[in-house]
Amino acid sequence: MSIDPIAFATALINCPSITPARGRVFDLLEEALLPLGFDVHRFVLGEEPDGPTENMVAIRGAGSPHFGFAGHLDIVPPGDGWSSDPFSAVIKDGRLFGRGANDMKSAIAAFVAAIPEQQASGTLSLLITGDEEGYATYGTPRIIDWLNEHGISPDMILIGEPTSVDRLGDTIKIGRRGSVNMWIDVPGTQGHVAYPHRADNPVPKLARVVDALSALHLDDGNDAFPPSNLEFTAISTPTNASNVIPASAEAQLNIRFNNLHKGADLVQLVEDTAAGAAPGTTVRARISGEAFLTPAGELYDLVVSAIQDETGIEPELSTSGGTSDGRFLIQLCPVVDFGLPNATMHKVGESAAVEDIRALSRIYGRVISKAFGA
Known part of the structure; x- marks a missing residue:
């Protein structure tokens, strides 16, 4: 059976699958994998707002080595301003357009197209979620639960996230920064602006909190990671009336942090700093994932040599950018991310360039071949 990665x-793009995703887009992947001899396991978990989410574990073969490919079929909302239907893929000027073309349906298609009809030994698996672009509540962590329940443990995992920068093959991700979102609430007492002595304005207090947190120096980074950064992303009050002192004021922030920190410690730091600047302030937090770094080893060598063989490029080993589901999968085994140039992701x-997708499929084919000693 021959699968064309572009087709x-x-x-896959023509199946709308805004996160959390399930249904037809998974049907298409299953229909492609069954003739290749995979046992396909699908399960839907959760309820709104973080679900329902579909996950897939597809496995072929047995024993070692066990090489896993991980990815996601969910996408972010398309947004307005497209010149074509984001859910009706088109090729123009050598590029495939559509939501998910870059992040990351094309990588999944490239990997499936690269799978040989048979393998002499070992285990090949695909770990595919419908909730990477969301909170991952019912996504990859639940795939890990399923693998543990069935006594399945990959030896290494490649994630098909778009990691290249200027050209295909110039960057792979060997780790990722952690991420934590926080919501800071400063209480006050609502009142008329003409009678401030009868109210308690929370806005100046929130301003002191923002100033104190902005002044924090988290770290200078290290050899593997850039410095951690704290960024405010929203400030709001419950009223927009010009003559009302609000009853509360809220700020939202995100910290992208390196492996010098743990998420819980950063939450405590923000809580202590906010309380010092404005007593009575409360902080809610959601840790998306901890920072991780895959040590050098066989997986590095497989991916780097496959890229070099296909492109002649020596890829940069990077930890920059956003998070990926590697933050969960690192619990199982070494993990690296490698995929298409990422300039258009979420835009x-x-x-994605058609020739890049085809070249990526060839690189993935080389990785599979090297993983199984072919």
Whole structure:
């Protein structure tokens, strides 16, 4: 059976699968994998707002080595301003356009197209979630639960996230920074602006909190990671009336942190700093994932040599950028991310070069071959 990665990517893009995703887009992947001899396991978990989420574990073969490919079929909302239907893939000027063309349906199509019809030994698996772009409440962590329950443990995992920068193969991700979101609430007493002595304005107090947190120096980074950064992303009050002192004021922030920190410690730091600047302030937090770093080893060598063989490029080993589901999968085994150039991910007009998709499939084919000693 021969699968064309462009045709398969087109079919996947044409299935709207805004996070959390389930249904037809998973049907298409299963239909491609069954003729290749995979046992396909699908399960839907959770309820709104974080679910329902579909996950898939597809396995072929047995024993070692066990090479896993991980990815996600969910996408972010398309947004407005597309020149074509984001859920009807088109090729123009050598590029495939559509939501998910870059992040990361094309990579999944490229990997499936690269799978040989048979393998002499070992285990090949695909770990595919419908909730990477969301909170992952019912996504990859639940896939890990399923693997543990069934006594399945990959030896290494490649994630198909778009990691390349200027050209295919120039960057792979060997780790990721952690991420924590926090919501800071400063209480006050609502009142008329003409009678401030009868109210308690929370806005100046919130301003002191923002100033204190902005002044924090988290770290200078290290050899593997850039410095951690704290960024405010929203400030709001419950009233927009010009003559009302609000009853509360809220700020939202995110910290992207390196492996010098743990998420819980950063939450405590923000709580202590906020309380010092404005007593009575409360902080809610949601840790998306901890920082991780995959040590050098066989997985590095497989991916780097496959890229070099196909492109002649020596890839940069990077930990920059956002998070990926590697933050969960690192619990199982070494993990690296490698995929397409990422300039259009999440943008209006998301696209990928057709030749890059085909070259990525060839690279993935080389990785599979090297993993099984072929």
